[in-house]
Amino acid sequence: xxxxxxxxxxxxxxxxxxxxxxxxxxxxxxxxxxxxxxxxxxxxxxxxxxxxxxxxxxxxxxxxxxxxxxxxxxxxxxxxxxxxxxxxxxxxxxxxxxxxxxxxxxxxxxxxxxxxxxxxxxxxxxxxxxxxxxxxxxxxxxxxxxxxxxxxxxxxxxxxxxxxxxxxxxxxxxxxxxxxxxxxxxxxxxxxxxxxxxxxxxxxxxxxxxxxxxxxxxxxxxxxxxxxxxxxxxxxxxxxxxxxxxxxxxxxxxxxxxxxxxxxxxxxxxxxxxxxxxxxxxxxxxxxxxxxxxxxxxxxxxxx
Numbered sequence: 001x002x003x004x005x006x007x008x009x010x011x012x013x014x015x016x017x018x019x020x021x022x023x024x025x026x027x028x029x030x031x032x033x034x035x036x037x038x039x040x041x042x043x044x045x046x047x048x049x050x051x052x053x054x055x056x057x058x059x060x061x062x063x064x065x066x067x068x069x070x071x072x073x074x075x076x077x078x079x080x081x082x083x084x085x086x087x088x089x090x091x092x093x094x095x096x097x098x099x100x101x102x103x104x105x106x107x108x109x110x111x112x113x114x115x116x117x118x119x120x121x122x123x124x125x126x127x128x129x130x131x132x133x134x135x136x137x138x139x140x141x142x143x144x145x146x147x148x149x150x151x152x153x154x155x156x157x158x159x160x161x162x163x164x165x166x167x168x169x170x171x172x173x174x175x176x177x178x179x180x181x182x183x184x185x186x187x188x189x190x191x192x193x194x195x196x197x198x199x200x201x202x203x204x205x206x207x208x209x210x211x212x213x214x215x216x217x218x219x220x221x222x223x224x225x226x227x228x229x230x231x232x233x234x235x236x237x238x239x240x241x242x243x244x245x246x247x248x249x250x251x252x253x254x255x256x257x258x259x260x261x262x263x264x265x266x267x268x269x270x271x272x273x274x275x276x277x278x279x280x281x282x283x284x285x286x287x288x289x290x291x292x293x294x295x296x297x298x299x300x301x302x303x304x
Contacts, residue, residue, distance in 0.1 A: 002141040009109060012102070013075060016067045019102040020095075024141040027101065031149040033108050038116070038156035043193035043206065045115055045158045050165040052081035055291040057256030057275035058119065059085070059103075061093025061135075065279055065288050065304050066102065073292070077110055081292070084161055086256040086275075087119020087172035087210070091130035093280035097139050100150070118157035119172040119257065120210040123199050127151075155197030159209045160190060166297035167251040174212015174255070175236050175244045177224060178204035184240075184247040212236055213258060214267045214274070238268050245271060251297055263289035264301055277304070 007021045022030075047053075054073045059066050074080050089103055090096040107114040120126060127133040127147075136147035161170040176185040185205055196202045202210075211233030218225065218237020227233045245253065253272045258265070259281045265274045277288045292300040 009105065012105060013077070016070060016075070016102055017063075019063075019105065020098050022101060022105075022141065024146075027141055027146060028149065030101070030104055030108055031146070031153055034104050035149070035153050035156050037108065037111050038153065038158070041156075041158045042191045043159045043195060044187060044190040045161040046187075046191070047082060047115070047161065047163050048165075050295045052295055053084050053163060053168070053293045054081050055084045055086065055170060055254050055275065055293060057086050057277040057290065058088035058259075058281075059093070059099055060088055060091055060121070060278045060280050061096035061099045062278035062280050062288070063093075063095035063099045063102065065277060066099055068304050069277070069290050070102075070106075073290075074106075077106075077113070080113070082113055082115065082163075083110075084115045084170050085117060086170060086254070087117045087157075088121045088256065089116075089119070090132035090135070091121045091126060092282070093278060096132050096135045097142065104153070115161050115170075116157055117161060117170065117172055118154060118159055118210060122154035122157060122210075124151050124197075125199060151197055155195060157195070159193065159195075159206050162187065162250070163293065165295065166293065167249055168293050168297060169245075169248075169250045169253045171209045171253065171255050173210045173257040174208045174214065174234065175241050175253070176205040177208045177212065177234060177236055177240055177244075179224065179234075181205070184244040187248050208233055208236075211257075214241065214272055216267060241268050241272060252293075252299065254291055254293075259284060259286065261286050263287040263303060264291075273299070273301075275301075 003023045089100045136142045137144045215235040223237045223239035224234045288304045
């Protein structure tokens with residue numbers, strides 16, 4: 001049954017598992033407020049105020065792991081770091097709705113401190129296959145209409161983030177890239193990218209930021225090739241990566257998207273870190289990790 005009485009936000013902060021007690025009215029209001037907030041953000045979020053940042057990779061409905069990270073690093077939220085989430089909040093895992101609602105509630109209440117990027121699973125096409133559509137539609141407080149509102153939220157999400165003071169770049173998938181674009185994308189071009197709900201309506205650079213994967217074995221003269229393993233997007237090599245990083249004076253890039261049982265992996269002389277923050281992925285035994293970035297750019301990798 002869907003709860004009738006509304007639960008206070010302060011109660012959820014004290015016990016995040018109470019996120020499952022939100023009423024249907026609270027969820028709908030939150031969805032609408034979140035969409036409005038996200039629509040005001042550009043495709044590239046540029047954080048200006050120097051403070052540490054906690055970066056979380058794919059969560060895929062792993063509520064327990066998300067709460068464990070939040071309890072260590074963000075709750076209670078007074079004078080705490082930025083919270084940057086790299087996408088893929090839903091599909092696959094056991095608590096997809098609650099995980100997305102908890103992160104959404106934090107964004108609504110702390111809009112300048114929480115960044116919610118879009119991953120490739122924030123799309124109706126993926127949700128139809130990997131479980132979120134059913135999880136949302138069968139939920140007594142959400143249903144099909146609530147699922148559709150989530151799709152509106154997904155379409156409003158930004159695609160990448162930059163910490164201005166230490167030049168750390170965050171993205172779900174790959175380096176922004178389009179084989180028909182001359183040279184690397186500038187930050188100004190990323191800021192101007194149009195958001196869209198449907199994958200086919202996104203610009204190629206945005207699709208690559210949600211779907212791209214790095215490859216250490218890429219031919220230097222090409223720098224990219226079709227990603228046959230995923231059947232979508234490109235693999236990008238060192239040349240494409242270095243041109244983007246050096247052209248925009250970026251010191252470190254952090255992404256997610258790929259499952260590593262170790263919970264993380266480095267590429268390109270440790271200039272690209274890939275993290276994975278869920279235990280739930282096709283039966284694999286995973287050691288979920290997240291990252292902490294100090295104000296000066298120092299990096300800590302932490303196992304949950």
